[in-house]
Amino acid sequence: MATVYLALDIRLDRTVALKVMHRSLADDPAFVRRFIGEAKSVASLSHPNVVHVFDQGTDHDIVYLSMEYVPGRTLRDVLRERGRLPAREALEILIPVLAALGAAHQAGMVHRDVKPENVLITDDGRVKVVDFGLARAIEATNQTRTGMMIGTIGYMAPEQVTMGAADVRSDVYAAGIMLFELVTGQQPYDGATPMSVAYRHVHDTVPAPSSLIHDVPPLIDTLVAHATAREPQDRPADATAMLVAAVDAHRMLPRTTDPQGSPVRPYTGPAHAAPSVPHTGAHSAPASMPQAAPAHTLIQPRVEAAPARRGFRPSWFLVTLAAVMVVAVGLTGWYFSQTEYVRVPDLVGKSLVVAEKNAAGLGLKVRTAQGQHDEKVAEGLILSTDPVPQSEVESGSTITLVPSLGPKRVTVPNTAGMTGNDARDTIAKAGLTVGSVKRLANQQVERDKVIRTSPQVGERVKEGAKVNIYVSAGLVMPDVTGMTKDEAAGYLGGQGFQVQVNEVDDDAEPCTVIAQAPKAKAEVDKGAPAMITVARCQTDFWDWFRRGDHEARDDQQFSMVPAVIGKDVKDAQAELQALGFQVRLQRLANGGVVQYQRPLPNSERPPGSTVYLWH
Template structure:
């Protein structure tokens, strides 16, 4: 849907000055519009705060103060603030309009950038931050969304001071910082404070993302990301992209140190280190001893190409003007002038012949098919890609695979050299396969509290899914009984793990069990068993009652009173032994179904002519005990515990 037609601000004139033409973007705190300043007849970007912030007097006061401070900054890499104001419920900033796109847009379209290009974006951003730090301002929200790349190639930083104004408001912080948690320094997470070194940390994270295409702790819950910022060390970018130079690894490591005191003191200090790392990088097409920047320190891509190529066998131009002394005698000069002219003509002719020969040699070299174009093998199965590369004349090497959330396992992510590059036939072509989505083994959390288990699961990069409760006769209340998937099972990074929590220790029901069986079972579970015997019509040794009763919640080590039958006072007899009217039934051996599957055990007892009653004892699917045993009349009820 066209937002121009639905946004109520489009077409209005704010503060009698800014005619809103269209909406450019919408974020968590504000919307940005293209507007015309009718007083000065210039196009501006109008950032209008969302109503929830504009209605907060504390935010508005801080917003105005921060806007005045930012407006005093004048730097080519900072988006200039022209004006601030309010029109009814609309609080706004009038800013320089910068046609282009954000660094986030670039990352979405291209993925990771070459190291040189990443530095050439970060260096002007650091220059902007350095100017702000010198003026006593801290950005507090450095991220790719706040770095703009203009259509003519300039880098601009935007939104100075806005994060501080939001932090001072009465708005709930939860959700407001979710979008930037990936760039927050440890001190911002733990204390909420930020200084110039916090901006340095965020810039280091942003450089890591430019180099690798991902944040060091991305794809997880905000809580787990914040935890890792505080407790873990950001890995060097080369651990994900092996060809990144050590100097850039060192730059990222220093900028993202957990201790602010060990980081560069401000953006200017980091800028010096970044420029030095850039200076020592090889220019495109150079390696080894020739890998140096021009004397003025600018990248080779910034300097105009001359179109000249070195000729084999001839010395390369030195770039210096050679000055020769003049002859002493004018007559000698006249006499030799002709010889010098003819010598120069001869030299130029020879040079031209050598150059023509070199060009011809180069043409022959290429025309003979010594070079070939690297085919595009990405998104192909690694085996298929290998065969195609071999067919194209390359020696194939399978490189170190990388995890990727979108590309299936054993599919080519990239090649070195890349697709479209010119390479000698027979040279080595490295295929980088996908390892598929990164997976993490489920940690062992049984016996932990629900909160401790959730923290441990988040620590490894997973999230807690459904939490359910169930009764237990072994695990205390609110402790984890098990997880799903089970411990050690690998789950996709960022995936969820369900946990089952104990509803409390439940007293097992051992009534109708024989005394020896019941007493041993309860003692093995840690209960203190006390026996009382009483006369009863049930077979001697049968548990006829227990206290606490089965199914009630108890504490570990509780005392359990079992009441056991010692038979009737006159001795126990089968009913037909005392009542001649009752016929004596057939006696059948009770099958021993202990340790068998519960369903199979029930079927076996029923097939033998018995009735079956099942009781849950430990919750397994196998029979733990049965009673009575031995020979019993057909039709007797056999109780089995599982």
């Protein structure tokens, strides 16, 4: 379309890029009019990510643009050098591209030819988009007529192929294809001819980048899928809408390393890159790197070439190009006429045997991939296919079936006898999460060692499920306050304590424990001394009762305290409360049966008195 020169603006003393249109275009008045109009529109765009147009003019039969000179290189050069980019870095390049496209869309402009060759990266890392409106100007030339499509085949939206129409959503589609190429290092479709690539843009769904490069994040897959929807109304409304989604994706992506494992860094250009100017031509890549084919802007027939206008004087180059295109169209038509296409059936949820039978019935071959776990699809059923259902493929092609391994379950490991920290590590290594950690009195398990877990060892649970740990607190001082001296001494002795009794004068019920050391629930060693303090036992109970807060009268009503030792603690509590007594429960062990009670069975107490139950 043009040749670009490095030039000096002698009036303003600044270096510029001078884009001179090819003579065949400059000879066309319709092109010149459209070109001047598009140049004015682009010049009105004042955006840091758009290559600025300084001036436009004609010199006899020469039509030119004076543009901002951008020292650096194209995004295509970066891809040739590095192959593919990490997701975050790809978005850091795409975001300013979308910002530039968004500004153009807001001004009513459509780029029509978004591709890496039209994205320039300066030596200091700035991103610039070039060639706004040039494709639209080309549409006005005598070289294109109804039935022609303008653009670059690898980035062309389906509606550009089928109808030659382009709007802001066509730019969004091309940006989605470019993101796919940035993270995978290749375009989604290739083919022997441009028409075969165009056919796939129209009839196929762009695959997820992660289907080629497994470490591509799902956020990128979603962004590409939305931008490259075959129907324009299913894409983001314009580049600004896609920009918002891209910024959100970049914010949520973790900082990772690049595909070769080196730290991610924003691209700032080569240390000694040769200056370049805005253009769409190919650059040579280093000999050690694979070279991608340049994505040239094409003027491609949608059906067949329109006849040339009478009086048009084509150059030998154009005659040769026309002949090549006629042959290409003919071969493409023959190729498609000889090739039978079938749609990939929807096999998700079917058994492997049924899926293979259905695929064979359509003339397709099957390859079974390694299975994957899934919470919703049962084991043995098809989880996904590649290509996806309803994609069109050649008859006899091989499709890949991914069977489900069913829900993934993890066995709770045995951590009994481990320390709490070791148990945490073992549970985490098994793919589970540690829940609560509780301490329980237990004389059989050494203090600070794990007694059991919940769920129990050997149970199969979901990956990541919580496992609660119960750790031994060893010997724990029970609460014997209110128990009789003999009961308290007997129980504590049976638990391994060295019991000492201290009787004191007190207003409490005679011969009952009023204090203890260590305090209740304290963790102690077996054989530790335990001191219980009791109210003096030589006092007559009724003398004590009359000295207390209760007033003994002949008409005082008493109730008999029933015997509840040996009963379930909940049943005993309900029985006592039904008789009008207050109940206080004190735990001795992990059982639910009453072991002691105070007052003693068959004692008489006024209604509302407190009965202590130890269980």
